[in-house]
Amino acid sequence: MKERCLVLIKPDALEKRITGLVVDRLERLELDIVAAKTLAATEDLIRKHYAHLAGKPFLESTVHYMMGDYNHIANHKIIAFVFQGEDAVKKIRTALGATNPDNAAPDTIRGSFGKFDKVADVVYNCVHASDSAQDAEREIALWFKPGEVLDA
Numbered sequence: 001m002k003e004r005c006l007v008l009i010k011p012d013a014l015e016k017r018i019t020g021l022v023v024d025r026l027e028r029l030e031l032d033i034v035a036a037k038t039l040a041a042t043e044d045l046i047r048k049h050y051a052h053l054a055g056k057p058f059l060e061s062t063v064h065y066m067m068g069d070y071n072h073i074a075n076h077k078i079i080a081f082v083f084q085g086e087d088a089v090k091k092i093r094t095a096l097g098a099t100n101p102d103n104a105a106p107d108t109i110r111g112s113f114g115k116f117d118k119v120a121d122v123v124y125n126c127v128h129a130s131d132s133a134q135d136a137e138r139e140i141a142l143w144f145k146p147g148e149v150l151d152a
């Protein structure tokens with residue numbers, strides 16, 4: 001089924017300058033990029049994005065990570081993409097690998113570029129992707145204005 005998927009390149013990935021490597025992996029999936037922009041996400045946007053983590057012990061560390069706090073990135077940035085195509089969510093999440101890079105297969109994006117800080121219990125997994133077509137629509141509405149997303 002043709003669907004859309006939000007992808008976020010997280011602040012540490014921008015700092016490491018691996019955006020091109022991540023997008024290279026994603027482009028092999030033969031989906032269409034229908035929106036892209038760089039932004040310094042507000043804490044409010046990040047908390048809305050991760051609303052489903054309410055009550056989880058790792059919510060605060062996840063918000064700090066997305067704000068660039070752990071990497072001491074003063075002007076933290078995120079690049080947001082919308083990919084569109086057949087089974088976009090499944091294809092992208094398979095390419096990403098498991099949430100915790102320690103559990104992600106080595107040839108996946110998170111397995112290749114992410115890391116898990118066991119001491120601080122912070123998951124640096126470099127990239128986000130929507131976990132369903134339905135959630136993708138909710139997330140895209142948070143990160144993009146309607147006119148910013150093309151219909152491929």
Ligand code: TYD
Pocket residue numbers: 053058061062098099121122123125128129130131
């Ligand atoms: P989640 O939506 O469950 O995973 P995914 O990003 O793979 O869709 O979790 C959102 C983020 O929360 C995840 O990218 C990293 C963080 N997180 C932890 O720090 N510890 C955990 O045990 C889990 C499940 C998530």
